[in-house]
Amino acid sequence: MHIVLTAVPAGVLLTTIPDASSGGGSAPHATTTIPRAALAAEVARLERDRPRWVWGDTSAWYPELLAAGVRVERCVDLRLCHTILRGSQFTADSVLARSARGPWDSALVEPRESRVRDEDTLFTFGDELSEDVTAEPSNERANTSQNADPVTEFVSQRAAVAGAAEPGRIGLLLAAESAGALIASEMKCGGLPWHAGVHEGLLESLLGPRPAPGVRPARMEALLEQMRLALDQRDVNPDSPNELLRALGRAGIHATSTRSWELKEITHPVIAPLLEYKKLARLASANGWSWLESWVVDGRFRPDYVPGGAATGRWGASGGGALQLPKQIRAAVVADPGWKLVVADAAQLEPRILAALSADRRMAEAGRGDLYEGIVASGAVATRAEAKIAMLGAMYGATTGESGRLMPALTRAFPQAIAMVESAARAGERGEKVSTRLGRSSQVPGQAWRDIQGAAYGEGATESDTRRARGQARAWGRFTRNFIVQGTAAEWALSWMAGVRNELWKLSPGAFTERPHLVFFLHDEIIVHTPAHLADSVVKIVRESAAGAGRLLFGALPVDFPVTAVVVDNYGQAK
DNA sequence: ATGCATCGCGCG
DNA sequence: AAAGCGCGCGATGCAT
Numbered sequence: 001m002h003i004v005l006t007a008v009p010a011g012v013l014l015t016t017i018p019d020a021s022s023g024g025g026s027a028p029h030a031t032t033t034i035p036r037a038a039l040a041a042e043v044a045r046l047e048r049d050r051p052r053w054v055w056g057d058t059s060a061w062y063p064e065l066l067a068a069g070v071r072v073e074r075c076v077d078l079r080l081c082h083t084i085l086r087g088s089q090f091t092a093d094s095v096l097a098r099s100a101r102g103p104w105d106s107a108l109v110e111p112r113e114s115r116v117r118d119e120d121t122l123f124t125f126g127d128e129l130s131e132d133v134t135a136e137p138s139n140e141r142a143n144t145s146q147n148a149d150p151v152t153e154f155v156s157q158r159a160a161v162a163g164a165a166e167p168g169r170i171g172l173l174l175a176a177e178s179a180g181a182l183i184a185s186e187m188k189c190g191g192l193p194w195h196a197g198v199h200e201g202l203l204e205s206l207l208g209p210r211p212a213p214g215v216r217p218a219r220m221e222a223l224l225e226q227m228r229l230a231l232d233q234r235d236v237n238p239d240s241p242n243e244l245l246r247a248l249g250r251a252g253i254h255a256t257s258t259r260s261w262e263l264k265e266i267t268h269p270v271i272a273p274l275l276e277y278k279k280l281a282r283l284a285s286a287n288g289w290s291w292l293e294s295w296v297v298d299g300r301f302r303p304d305y306v307p308g309g310a311a312t313g314r315w316g317a318s319g320g321g322a323l324q325l326p327k328q329i330r331a332a333v334v335a336d337p338g339w340k341l342v343v344a345d346a347a348q349l350e351p352r353i354l355a356a357l358s359a360d361r362r363m364a365e366a367g368r369g370d371l372y373e374g375i376v377a378s379g380a381v382a383t384r385a386e387a388k389i390a391m392l393g394a395m396y397g398a399t400t401g402e403s404g405r406l407m408p409a410l411t412r413a414f415p416q417a418i419a420m421v422e423s424a425a426r427a428g429e430r431g432e433k434v435s436t437r438l439g440r441s442s443q444v445p446g447q448a449w450r451d452i453q454g455a456a457y458g459e460g461a462t463e464s465d466t467r468r469a470r471g472q473a474r475a476w477g478r479f480t481r482n483f484i485v486q487g488t489a490a491e492w493a494l495s496w497m498a499g500v501r502n503e504l505w506k507l508s509p510g511a512f513t514e515r516p517h518l519v520f521f522l523h524d525e526i527i528v529h530t531p532a533h534l535a536d537s538v539v540k541i542v543r544e545s546a547a548g549a550g551r552l553l554f555g556a557l558p559v560d561f562p563v564t565a566v567v568v569d570n571y572g573q574a575k
Numbered sequence: 576a577t578g579c580a581t582c583g584c585g586c587g
Numbered sequence: 588a589a590a591g592c593g594c595g596c597g598a599t600g601c602a603t
Contacts, residue, residue, distance in 0.1 A: 240599060241582055259583065282584060285597055310593055314587085321596055324585040350587090396591035403591070471589065482592040486587095523587045523593090 002076070003046060004054040004151050005061060011035040014042070015151050017054075029151070040068035047072055054078065054154050056104075058181035059304075066189040071505075071512045077181040078153050079104060080308050081174045085160045090170045090439040094160035103148040166439055172552065173438035176491060177308060179498035183518055184305035184315070186501075190512070191300025192333055192519045193341075193529060198570070199292055199332035206328070207280055210289050217284055223277040230270035238277055286321060287329050295320035301333075305521070312483050313440045313490040314523060323522055331572025333520075333527075340535040342516075343574035344542040344565035345525035346496070348372065351391045353489045356550070356559040357437055358420035362413065364559045380413035381406055394421055395485050397478035421481045428480025429473040436487035437553050445476050488553070492561070493524055495552050499545030500526065507534055507541075527571065535567040 006013040016030040034042050043065055053075040055061045065072065082104040085091045164170045208218030228236050231251045237243040241258045248255055255262055260278060263271055295301055301320060309316020317323045335341045348371040355363035366374030375387035390410045393403030411418040424434045431450065435441045449472060455461060456469030497518065504516045516530035516538050530538045542565050550561045566574050
């Protein structure tokens with residue numbers, strides 16, 4: 001049973017739609033209207049029948065339910081599902097995908113419209129998108145909720161899934177994406193436990209005492225003095241790349257940029273203090289005292305997680321750089337007294353995904369234990385380090401350097417897996433879409449991309465036109481090559497996390513934040529905050545759910561998805 | 576003052 | 588000029 005929530009002037013309209021409904025979107029549905037203030041209690045009451053809640057946007061409905069202590073088991077997030085169905089090759093013939101852009105095509109799917117500016121922009125969006133974007137640059141999200149009837153949209157989505165090339169897979173993807181939306185709201189509600197005192201202690205030991213606003217921390221000031229001596233210049237501003245480059249030049253160091261990896265290659269007494277300064281400057285500005293004040297409230301870090309935020313289906317986040325927490329400060333993530341953190345990550349996830357996606361049995365075999373050791377044992381490469389670099393090259397499309405050099409050997413050892421990514425790359429170079437295992441498809445390149453390709457074959461095309469077009473085509477090919485792997489890994493991770501969520505809920509009674517619950521997710525890694533006595537059970541759940549996710553996506557295919565899981569008091573103790 | 580692009584670097 | 592994938596954010600510096 002589905003219950004659709006619609007915001008109406010009188011409050012909330014609840015529309016019940018039975019599962020058995022065979023097509024026919026015109027069949028009458030049972031409806032009731034309640035005041036908004038009564039919503040949480042009504043949802044809690046109806047939740048006993050385990051309906052699937054259908055709403056336009058989880059982030060608009062669910063936080064108020066959670067705040068009222070109401071957790072729901074499952075939902076359909078129409079906005080996220082619409083985005084998938086609209087782009088998927090599996091549902092390309094559906095009415096939903098073929099109709100004109102509407103209110104469900106939210107601003108979220110074209111967040112980088114402003115980047116559409118000049119001819120060498122790679123990641124512009126498809127024709128129909130960019131047209132509408134330029135035609136109506138105002139915020140479309142604002143009128144979305146008013147114009148769109150969720151019941152109509154839900155019926156349209158069900159029809160699209162029913163008529164899909166792979167209804168089982170696309171249905172699974174929609175369920176996983178929606179579960180992810182629930183988890184994103186729940187993670188924000190629960191919050192990542194953050195110990196301000198530990199964080200301040202780390203800052204103080206690395207940077208020195210907290211300085212007045214606008215003043216350099218003592219440790220950075222001392223390093224700057226060393227740099228002045230090494231350069232024999234009084235006036236050095238390491239915070240401006242331009243000025244720093246000029247100062248280095250005056251001292252005879254002719255770098256092309258001030259990137260750390262380039263500076264590391266240079267032998268000069270200024271380099272060591274400079275690199276250390278840059279490291280500390282980064283810490284101070286990105287995760288220093290002001291970060292702590294802005295983002296940690298009542299011992300919790302609560303960023304906004306953005307399901308489907310990346311083109312590949314990975315999550316994004318906004319606020320506090322949630323997905324970039326430097327390892328330097330992870331020790332400040334501390335479990336509450338009597339609680340533990342279970343930190344779990346999927347080992348070598350992306351290469352395993354590639355093995356499963358391509359059904360490459362030899363690569364699956366290599367992944368019985370440590371995948372990279374297995375690749376060494378297969379004879380393809382000599383060392384574990386080489387195996388890692390070679391696999392990265394295969395998934396990212398490296399053509400040069402050590403990675404590119406190892407590719408032929410890898411191709412000989414695992415022809416089926418490599419053929420899969422090569423084929424995705426070729427499709428991208430032709431400007432075609434590619435799809436993940438469950439049916440999330442890549443966007444097609446924008447008009448600027450096509451113009452450049454066209455120009456390379458038109459009359460009077462110069463050699464530079466051709467070279468540019470080829471370079472651009474290959475760049476898009478690297479994107480689509482990686483898309484199928486990264487995107488399928490994201491689907492696996494969603495399934496994993498959804499399984500973990502379901503099982504955690506069964507472990508103990510009580511309010512959401514009194515039970516073991518997910519507090520962090522980072523592409524292939526999760527953190528569960530749990531009462532200490534349940535930690536071992538959580539570890540078991542995390543492992544079993546990983547195996548379950550593998551079966552869900554790939555059936556009986558013999559690809560392992562091992563998880564490294566540790567029970568710790570703080571995040572710094574993991575890895 | 577405010578907006579925007581660029582650099583650089585954190586994460587997977 | 589060419590480029591191994593996907594992100595978010597802060598500082599700087601130029602443009603409006």
